[in-house]
Amino acid sequence: METAADSPSMISTPLRAAAFRRFVSANLISTAGSAMAPLALAYSVIEQGGGAGSLGLVLAMNTVPTIVFLLAGGLFADRLSRSKILFFGNLLAAGAQGALAVTVATGHATTASIAVCGFVSGTAASFIVPATQGAVAQIVPAEYLQQANALLRLPSNMVKVLGPVVGGFVVAASGAAWALAWDAFTFTAAAFLLLGLRLDAPLTTSGVLADLRAGWTGFWSRTWLWTYTAAGTVLVAAWLAGFQLLGPLVAARQYAGARDWGLVQAAFACGLLAGTLVCLRWKPYRLLTVAVVASGALALPLAAMGWGLPLPVVLLTALVAGIGLDIAIVAWTTAFQQHVPHAEQGRMSAFNGVGERLAIPLGYLITALAAHSWDSQSVLLACAGMIAAAAVVNLCVPDVYRVNRLTGYDQSRITK
Template identity: 85%
Template structure:
């Protein structure tokens, strides 16, 4: 199986690989648009007279295809050139955001048209997400995968701190259409860069799609560490979304100084993500999966702090620690996945794993709706923190978690 030409060369850092530098640049460019897109999308709905119901419909139509088509995306990521999939996926997203920008700019946007563009963007993501994991493993030698994963997240996390601010200024000054147009341009630019990777298809044998899907499920289920991590991650992400993203602003309004303090909490979390990336550039733990599972448990900290009515400084510190833990968990998990899942299966394994994360979105909101009938906001927050801690501890009880460790390069 052919990979990027430089992958056979011994290097000290993945940044010496031209293909990886191209991938990082494409990721950075795309991230600048993606950071502004949620705010621009919300205000495009507001500008055409929509309310919470319309925005909910738009967000749902963006999320649904990532669940429905993700398995297909995983199969194709193992059958076709991943660089071509990334090119076509980004090009499709560019077209969808471009069409949305035009309709918003001309005043012809409706909830239905905005939702349709969101559906197309979500469909594109369902094919690009599984291809991304395998593409990195094709480009970068195994011993440099953690550094590569951290370097990829470094610009993305930096943009998360500044992007929403820039997006807010653009929307306030010029309207949502300009921010959406920029998002479209960044997708198109990333598509051109990714096409230049020219990665070959991982699979050479010709088999049916359903055969590949069944084989993928067998491979997923046979790896206990993979499906238990996915199951625990689904609970963890659902509890985090319900506690931090949904209830966090309400608690900030009730017990702190409202929007101002909530903005500080979000900034602390984003800063923690960036700090976690920097840690991963230096620290290379041997027990990759153990670190990934344990570090993810830090998400319980800010939920517990807010539930207990802790002082703002303690909440900010816990949010920062949660960001550090989450980014370490993501980098360690991604590296373990890339090193322990064969190239020919990474697309499908990534898709099965990704479905759990996406199912967590409606699951988190359902948890909140049911719990809110019996408990107050602080009680629900404490329960969400408890779920995160319980999922983490249960996952640490799985013996296979301690067997998925860093593959140390053997010097010849």
């Protein structure tokens, strides 16, 4: 199949390329299932009598493969056909979610079986993510990449607004199995759409070990990059442990369970969508500073739930957190793309991704253990404090204020 990148003169917008329309469709279908998956996974554990410890184990097992296999996924994405990697990765995820749906529906689900399915899903994600990032550049000409990324991001965030709400009502009305089955179906449909892209394997000129060594040297030589990653290690772990692990448990005890937790997730998704719209208009000069400050907004909903504030306040803070996170993602991505040479971006992106995920399994397990000794609200406040502290410490790094937007002539001065 011919891609837009093969014939750039034929298109004036990414949506005119059949390959990009196929890619967008697959992304939307997959997101329609994945938007319900976190809530369904949490309540599949709760339905079989699990608490914070069980949910922490399941979430940790889902995260471990993304640490272990992410670098391998990045290397495969630079050496094999990305459309085939996406096809088999989505099929593997579909199988895992389908098996989980069957065990939950038949009443045979246990913490161990749910954790195994989560491990398989995490393994699939470690290959899907880097292949997805590289596929867009193969499908769309360089001059349309920013527009293509926006077109991918906006509809996906719109789906995420309704997905948790629908998922909350589905889980509350009929249990988690139906939401998990839907997720498996969407992974399958996306797999066959992505296979049709038929993307050629990228060319490689050096060995695997040489690529990894060069990537690590480039990563460590940029203080702003590894310090941002180190701060992200703490921030991401605290956010996921607080929001994904303790959030559903607090909602089950303090609010109206799956329904209200679905509303909280929908408010967060609305914030992501609003943040994307903000970034389409606002182009800050101090990119990295904005990314660090905006990421600190993730502390707000955790603090609101920790203090036992009313649901409307929690929804407002989740909305603000979503806005902040999306602004942080866009600002960080732009800074990374402008200040890291193109030839090094794939490897250093993998190092950054692994670094930010290193503490997630440990964070889940420590939070689950802490929830047995202290009440969940106190642990949520501790997670909020860690997020705020990570942002403040990162702002003390001088290089953060030197990584700013480059335009025109400045674009040639890539940070070394």
